[in-house]
Amino acid sequence: MENNRKKLFAELKEICAFLNTTDTGFLTVDSLRNLMVELGHPVSETELKEMINAVDKNAEWESNGQIKIDFNNLYRVMLEAERDEQLKLFIKMFDFDKDGYLNSEELRLALTVILEEDMDMALIDAMMKEADADGDGRLSYDELLKMFIKYGKI
Numbered sequence: 670m671e672n673n674r675k676k677l678f679a680e681l682k683e684i685c686a687f688l689n690t691t692d693t694g695f696l697t698v699d700s701l702r703n704l705m706v707e708l709g710h711p712v713s714e715t716e717l718k719e720m721i722n723a724v725d726k727n728a729e730w731e732s733n734g735q736i737k738i739d740f741n742n743l744y745r746v747m748l749e750a751e752r753d754e755q756l757k758l759f760i761k762m763f764d765f766d767k768d769g770y771l772n773s774e775e776l777r778l779a780l781t782v783i784l785e786e787d788m789d790m791a792l793i794d795a796m797m798k799e800a801d802a803d804g805d806g807r808l809s810y811d812e813l814l815k816m817f818i819k820y821g822k823i
């Protein structure tokens with residue numbers, strides 16, 4: 670399942686990149702639905718609407734039930750969804766006490782594994798201090814996201 674999602678993302682990215690070079694840069698509801706079917710991921714009408722709303726909340730539906738979707742927005746939403754998934758997986762992998770946050774020891778282990786070198790606890794403390802915006806001594810999803818964006822990791 671995990672691999673399927675990754676594959677779908679890769680395919681969608683390629684298609685988006687390709688189609689975005691066409692004149693309009695827009696996709697209609699029907700073409701999006703067909704695209705999902707072709708990729709082996711048929712979606713219901715509700716799911717389709719949710720996808721579209723995630724891409725563009727202000728999208729205007731035309732009288733024939735069609736809607737134009739900006740490919741740049743679709744692409745951005747997909748990238749964000751992918752990043753979200755990666756970060757959740759990262760937290761899950763290293764959240765040893767299962768409280769949904771990373772404390773300094775968990776962060777140290779995570780960085781040791783990722784960077785393949787022993788992390789100095791003083792450095793970890795400094796990173797924690799910087800990233801722990803609400804000062805509760807552990808890093809939440811949002812705090813980790815900001816840290817990763819700052820260091821260009823995702």
Ligand SMILES: [Ca+2]
Nearest residue numbers: 764768770771
């Ligand atoms: Ca934890």
Ligand SMILES: [Ca+2]
Nearest residue numbers: 801805807808
């Ligand atoms: Ca915190």
